[in-house]
Amino acid sequence: MDGRQLRMDALNGQLSVQQLDQMLDALDRQQRTIEQQQHTIVQQQSSIEQLSEEVRCLKERLARLTGGDDRRPPAAAGTAGGTTSQNYSMAAEERRRRQGRKKKSPGRRPNELKFSQAARVQDVFPDGVARDDCRLLRERAVWRLEDGKAVLVGYRIFVGPGGKEGRIDGVTPRCEYGIEILVVLAHLVYIIGISLDKACAVLAFFCQLPLSKSQADALLRQLAQHWEEEFVTLCDLLAYAAVVYMDETSWKVGKDYLSLWALASDLIRVFVYGCNRDKETLDLLLPPEVFEGIGVSDNAAVYGDRFRAAQKCWAHLLRKAIKLALLHPRRKKYRRFLEELLSIYRDGKRAAADGRLGEEGRKKRVADLEGRLAELCRPHWRETTPDMAEHEVDFARFVNELIECMLDEELFTFVLHPEVEPTNNQSERNLRSSARDREAGRTSKTPAGAYRRSVIVSVLESLRANLECFTLASVLTEVSQWMKEGLSLFARRWQELLEARPELEANTS
Numbered sequence: 001m002d003g004r005q006l007r008m009d010a011l012n013g014q015l016s017v018q019q020l021d022q023m024l025d026a027l028d029r030q031q032r033t034i035e036q037q038q039h040t041i042v043q044q045q046s047s048i049e050q051l052s053e054e055v056r057c058l059k060e061r062l063a064r065l066t067g068g069d070d071r072r073p074p075a076a077a078g079t080a081g082g083t084t085s086q087n088y089s090m091a092a093e094e095r096r097r098r099q100g101r102k103k104k105s106p107g108r109r110p111n112e113l114k115f116s117q118a119a120r121v122q123d124v125f126p127d128g129v130a131r132d133d134c135r136l137l138r139e140r141a142v143w144r145l146e147d148g149k150a151v152l153v154g155y156r157i158f159v160g161p162g163g164k165e166g167r168i169d170g171v172t173p174r175c176e177y178g179i180e181i182l183v184v185l186a187h188l189v190y191i192i193g194i195s196l197d198k199a200c201a202v203l204a205f206f207c208q209l210p211l212s213k214s215q216a217d218a219l220l221r222q223l224a225q226h227w228e229e230e231f232v233t234l235c236d237l238l239a240y241a242a243v244v245y246m247d248e249t250s251w252k253v254g255k256d257y258l259s260l261w262a263l264a265s266d267l268i269r270v271f272v273y274g275c276n277r278d279k280e281t282l283d284l285l286l287p288p289e290v291f292e293g294i295g296v297s298d299n300a301a302v303y304g305d306r307f308r309a310a311q312k313c314w315a316h317l318l319r320k321a322i323k324l325a326l327l328h329p330r331r332k333k334y335r336r337f338l339e340e341l342l343s344i345y346r347d348g349k350r351a352a353a354d355g356r357l358g359e360e361g362r363k364k365r366v367a368d369l370e371g372r373l374a375e376l377c378r379p380h381w382r383e384t385t386p387d388m389a390e391h392e393v394d395f396a397r398f399v400n401e402l403i404e405c406m407l408d409e410e411l412f413t414f415v416l417h418p419e420v421e422p423t424n425n426q427s428e429r430n431l432r433s434s435a436r437d438r439e440a441g442r443t444s445k446t447p448a449g450a451y452r453r454s455v456i457v458s459v460l461e462s463l464r465a466n467l468e469c470f471t472l473a474s475v476l477t478e479v480s481q482w483m484k485e486g487l488s489l490f491a492r493r494w495q496e497l498l499e500a501r502p503e504l505e506a507n508t509s
Contacts, residue, residue, distance in 0.1 A: 114141035114176075118154030124168055129160035142171055143209060144178040150209035170480050172226050175219075179483070180476050181209065182223045185216055186456045187472075193437050224452040230482075231455040233490045234270050234462055239286055240497060240504065241265035243420050245296045246303075247427035248277055249435060252443040253450050260438075261285065262430045267493075269430060269461035274450030277302060294413060296424045299401060311413040312405045314345055315423040320398050328391050333380070340376050341402075344369055349422065352415045359416075366412045373411070377403050430461065462490065 115121075118141050125131055137159040144153050159165045170179045181203075188199040196213050203209040238244060244265050251260035251273050259277040263270045263285060275281045279302055286295070288306075295307035298316045321338040328334055351357065351365040380399045388396070405411050414422040434457075437443065444450035463478065464470040466489060482488040498504055 111139065111141065114152070115139050115154045117141070118152045120151075121154040121156060123156045123158065124166035125158045126160045126164040126166045129162075129164060131158070134158035134160050134166075137165060140168070140176070142168065142176055142178060143181060144170075145180045145184070145207060145209075148207060150181075150203070150207045170476070170483065172222060172483075175222055177219055179479055180472070181211075182219050183460075183475055183479065184472065185211075185219055186223055186460065189216075189220065190453055190457050191433065191460055193433050193440075193442065195442060220456065221452060224455040227455050227459045230459050230488050230490055231270075233488070233494050234268055234458055235285065237490060237494060237497070238263055238265055238268050238270050239290045240293075240501075241268060241291075242293045243296065243417075244286065244291070244293055245421070245424045245427045247297065247424050247431060248300075248302075249431050249438075251434070251438060251450070253447055254445055260431065260434055262427045262434075264426055264430060264465075267462070267465045268490075269458060269465055271430070271434070271454055271457045271461065273434075273454045273457075274444055274447055279306070282306065294417065294420055296421060298424060299405060305408075309413055309417075310408070310410045311420055311422065312410045313422075313424045314411075315425055317398075317402065317405075318342065318345065320394075324391060324395055324398070331391070334395065337376065337380065341373075344372050344376070345422070348412055348415050352418045352422075355418075362416050366415050369412050369415070370406055373402065373406055377406075 125134055135158060137157050140155045140157060142153055142155060144151050155168050157166050157168070171177075172179060172182075175182075184203070185199055188194055188202060189196060194202070196216050200211045200213055200216050203211055242265070244263055246261065246263045248259050248261045251258055253274040256274075258274045259281075261270075261272045261275060261277075261281065263272075270285070272281075272285065282302060292308055294309045294311060295303065296311045296313065297303045298313045303310070318338075318341065321334070321341055324331075324334045325338045348365075348369050351362065351369070357365065377399050380395065381403060382396050382399075384393050384396050402411075414420045444453060460475075463475055467474045467478065478489060
């Protein structure tokens with residue numbers, strides 16, 4: 001029934017107006033649906049025709065390339081069998097190579113298989129629990145280094161009535177490698193500075209340890225997680241140190257050019273990779289409300305007016321004077337200035353080492369040294385002007401820098417406090433290995449990798465500063481004791497600091 005008939009029925013009283021409107025709306029919706037479907041069909045037919053044309057063109061091109069035979073590729077150049085299509089052969093070779101690179105992952109080896117290949121089996125019981133009261137909980141196969149050789153050891157872990165499990169000595173939770181392997185790997189990669197591939201090759205050659213690059217990367221990540229608390233403790237100890245030597249250099253994280261900070265006290269070393277070179281970062285490392293010690297640094301702007309007492313690095317200052325004297329040997333004033341500056345510095349070193357001097361005597365020596373330095377700089381002090389030669393500008397700026405440091409009382413702090421070194425060479429030496437890694441392109445790819453390096457390098461270098469002999473045996477003895485007692489060397493030093501200064505516990509809690 002069409003719309004006209006419906007209207008006539010409605011006029012004759014056979015349909016209500018409401019029914020008529022509902023039926024008309026339904027007809028309109030059906031009509032719109034039909035029109036949309038017809039439009040879609042037209043578009044699909046056009047697409048089919050276009051695809052058919054493309055398929056036809058491809059078939060013609062393939063027929064031309066294969067000489068009319070699409071069942072096999074053309075013969076190689078210079079051989080019988082027809083003409084050669086180098087484009088086709090290169091594409092086929094590229095496809096073959098791509099398919100060859102797809103290697104199916106072998107998957108995770110079952111624990112039963114690894115345990116069956118163990119060189120020996122060892123039972124692990126919880127401390128303080130009778131063995132008859134324990135039951136077998138699980139089995140783990142762990143690679144260990146014994147006498148310089150990798151050995152797969154099977155551990156049968158037992159649990160007591162209270163749920164107390166036996167712990168494998170020298171193995172972090174859920175790790176299939178002993179702590180000695182993790183330490184050796186970290187030392188090779190982050191301290192010696194070889195790549196992960198070469199570190200795996202070294203372990204395979206000398207220790208017969210099968211270790212892939214992905215496994216090595218995972219082990220370094222686990223070690224950083226295991227030592228993260230020690231890294232935080234090192235940062236806390238550094239903030240309360242009496243003297244901190246610091247230096248910074250550039251470090252790349254991915255495509256971003258950032259910085260690396262190296263800070264050191266008497267027995268603490270902290271390295272922070274992939275951070276900004278600004279005062280905000282320095283305030284995070286040495287909070288102004290906490291750090292009350294002496295900061296030894298170069299004269300970079302980031303250190304300006306930052307510490308209660310500061311010592312500017314004499315090595316940086318002397319290098320500038322030496323450079324001017326060497327590059328301009330005919331300028332006798334540069335050589336005379338260098339000789340007198342060296343004389344002042346050496347006299348300051350002798351005064352710092354003189355144990356007969358008391359506080360007043362040291363202050364007097366500092367006043368004498370500052371007077372000599374002022375007399376040396378006064379004739380050469382001048383403002384820079386555009387008409388000055390480049391070396392004259394450098395010399396004027398150097399003289400101004402010396403005067404500013406002297407007025408800020410940051411040149412002879414080492415005389416007043418003999419425990420302070422006059423240079424920050426210690427931090428510069430700590431940066432050498434990382435600087436070589438940077439020059440070789442072995443920087444951090446991600447912020448997580450930079451943080452991992454910060455944790456591991458800080459702990460290992462702090463161990464070097466604390467241990468009498470920094471060897472694998474001494475490091476493993478110390479680290480294994482941490483794992484047994486649950487308290488590291490640095491945590492014990494932090495407890496000693498809290499006992500000596502009870503007010504710190506309230507500030508840190």
